[in-house]
Amino acid sequence: MRQSLVAGNWKMNGNREDSSTLLEGILAGMADIKAEVAVCPPAILVPLAVEKLAGSSVKVGGQNLDYHVSGAYTGEISGPMLKDAGCDYVIIGHSERREYYGDTDELVARKFEAAQEHGLVPILCVGESLEEREGGTTEAVVERQLDAVLEQHGIEAFKNAVIAYEPVWAIGTGKTATPEQAQEVHKFIRDKLAALDAAVAEGCRLLYGGSMKPDNAAELISQPDIDGGLIGGASLKAEDFLGICAAAS
Numbered sequence: 001m002r003q004s005l006v007a008g009n010w011k012m013n014g015n016r017e018d019s020s021t022l023l024e025g026i027l028a029g030m031a032d033i034k035a036e037v038a039v040c041p042p043a044i045l046v047p048l049a050v051e052k053l054a055g056s057s058v059k060v061g062g063q064n065l066d067y068h069v070s071g072a073y074t075g076e077i078s079g080p081m082l083k084d085a086g087c088d089y090v091i092i093g094h095s096e097r098r099e100y101y102g103d104t105d106e107l108v109a110r111k112f113e114a115a116q117e118h119g120l121v122p123i124l125c126v127g128e129s130l131e132e133r134e135g136g137t138t139e140a141v142v143e144r145q146l147d148a149v150l151e152q153h154g155i156e157a158f159k160n161a162v163i164a165y166e167p168v169w170a171i172g173t174g175k176t177a178t179p180e181q182a183q184e185v186h187k188f189i190r191d192k193l194a195a196l197d198a199a200v201a202e203g204c205r206l207l208y209g210g211s212m213k214p215d216n217a218a219e220l221i222s223q224p225d226i227d228g229g230l231i232g233g234a235s236l237k238a239e240d241f242l243g244i245c246a247a248a249s
Ligand code: PEP
Pocket: 009, 166, 170, 171, 172, 173, 174, 209, 210, 211, 212, 230, 231, 232, 233, 234
């Protein structure tokens, strides 16, 4: 049985003061939460999150990494650095990285590998744009994004990875995929993994991301192939984030 996972992607938001308040709010509401919970703050706030969450079950993740280990890569942060700071997870291939920072499928595959090499669980984001959905190429796009990793690292790499299906048209827009639309793509992803290795497919957690809120989370997460959520906007308010965690519990 897969334990559900709710991960908050804070994106480029927060300072030490409001992040402390947010983390305290999350901790205060964790007693009844059975889902696994993680927060992914901006890198500069990772040490604060690790310190505040010490002794709790809430995990910390990065939002991106550079696949090099160290060296002359100004402005970048490596897998070993995230691990050393106390991260367990790292988001890889978020659509904002793909769109604004040139994260190609090939680069995403290298980052995925670097994450695992350095003891981090990658949360691999895949998903189609509105144009691609309307053009009927959703599955082809998701398949291409998955193949980039599968062809380089094989199905074994998904033994210890999470996949987040995030339709780009639903991210930060308030438009959520219907539970049926989301389930359809999640099933497509699981079937694709299962064609290569049924046990890996069965164990791999597939999250939905895209305007998930407390009032739509339960219906989405109750779909058979949806194992939790990657949450942007709603992860910045403890009450909303906890509402989603409760729905996933
Ligand atoms: C995200 O950025 O991963 C995301 C799902 O954002 P939002 O929940 O704000 O749509």
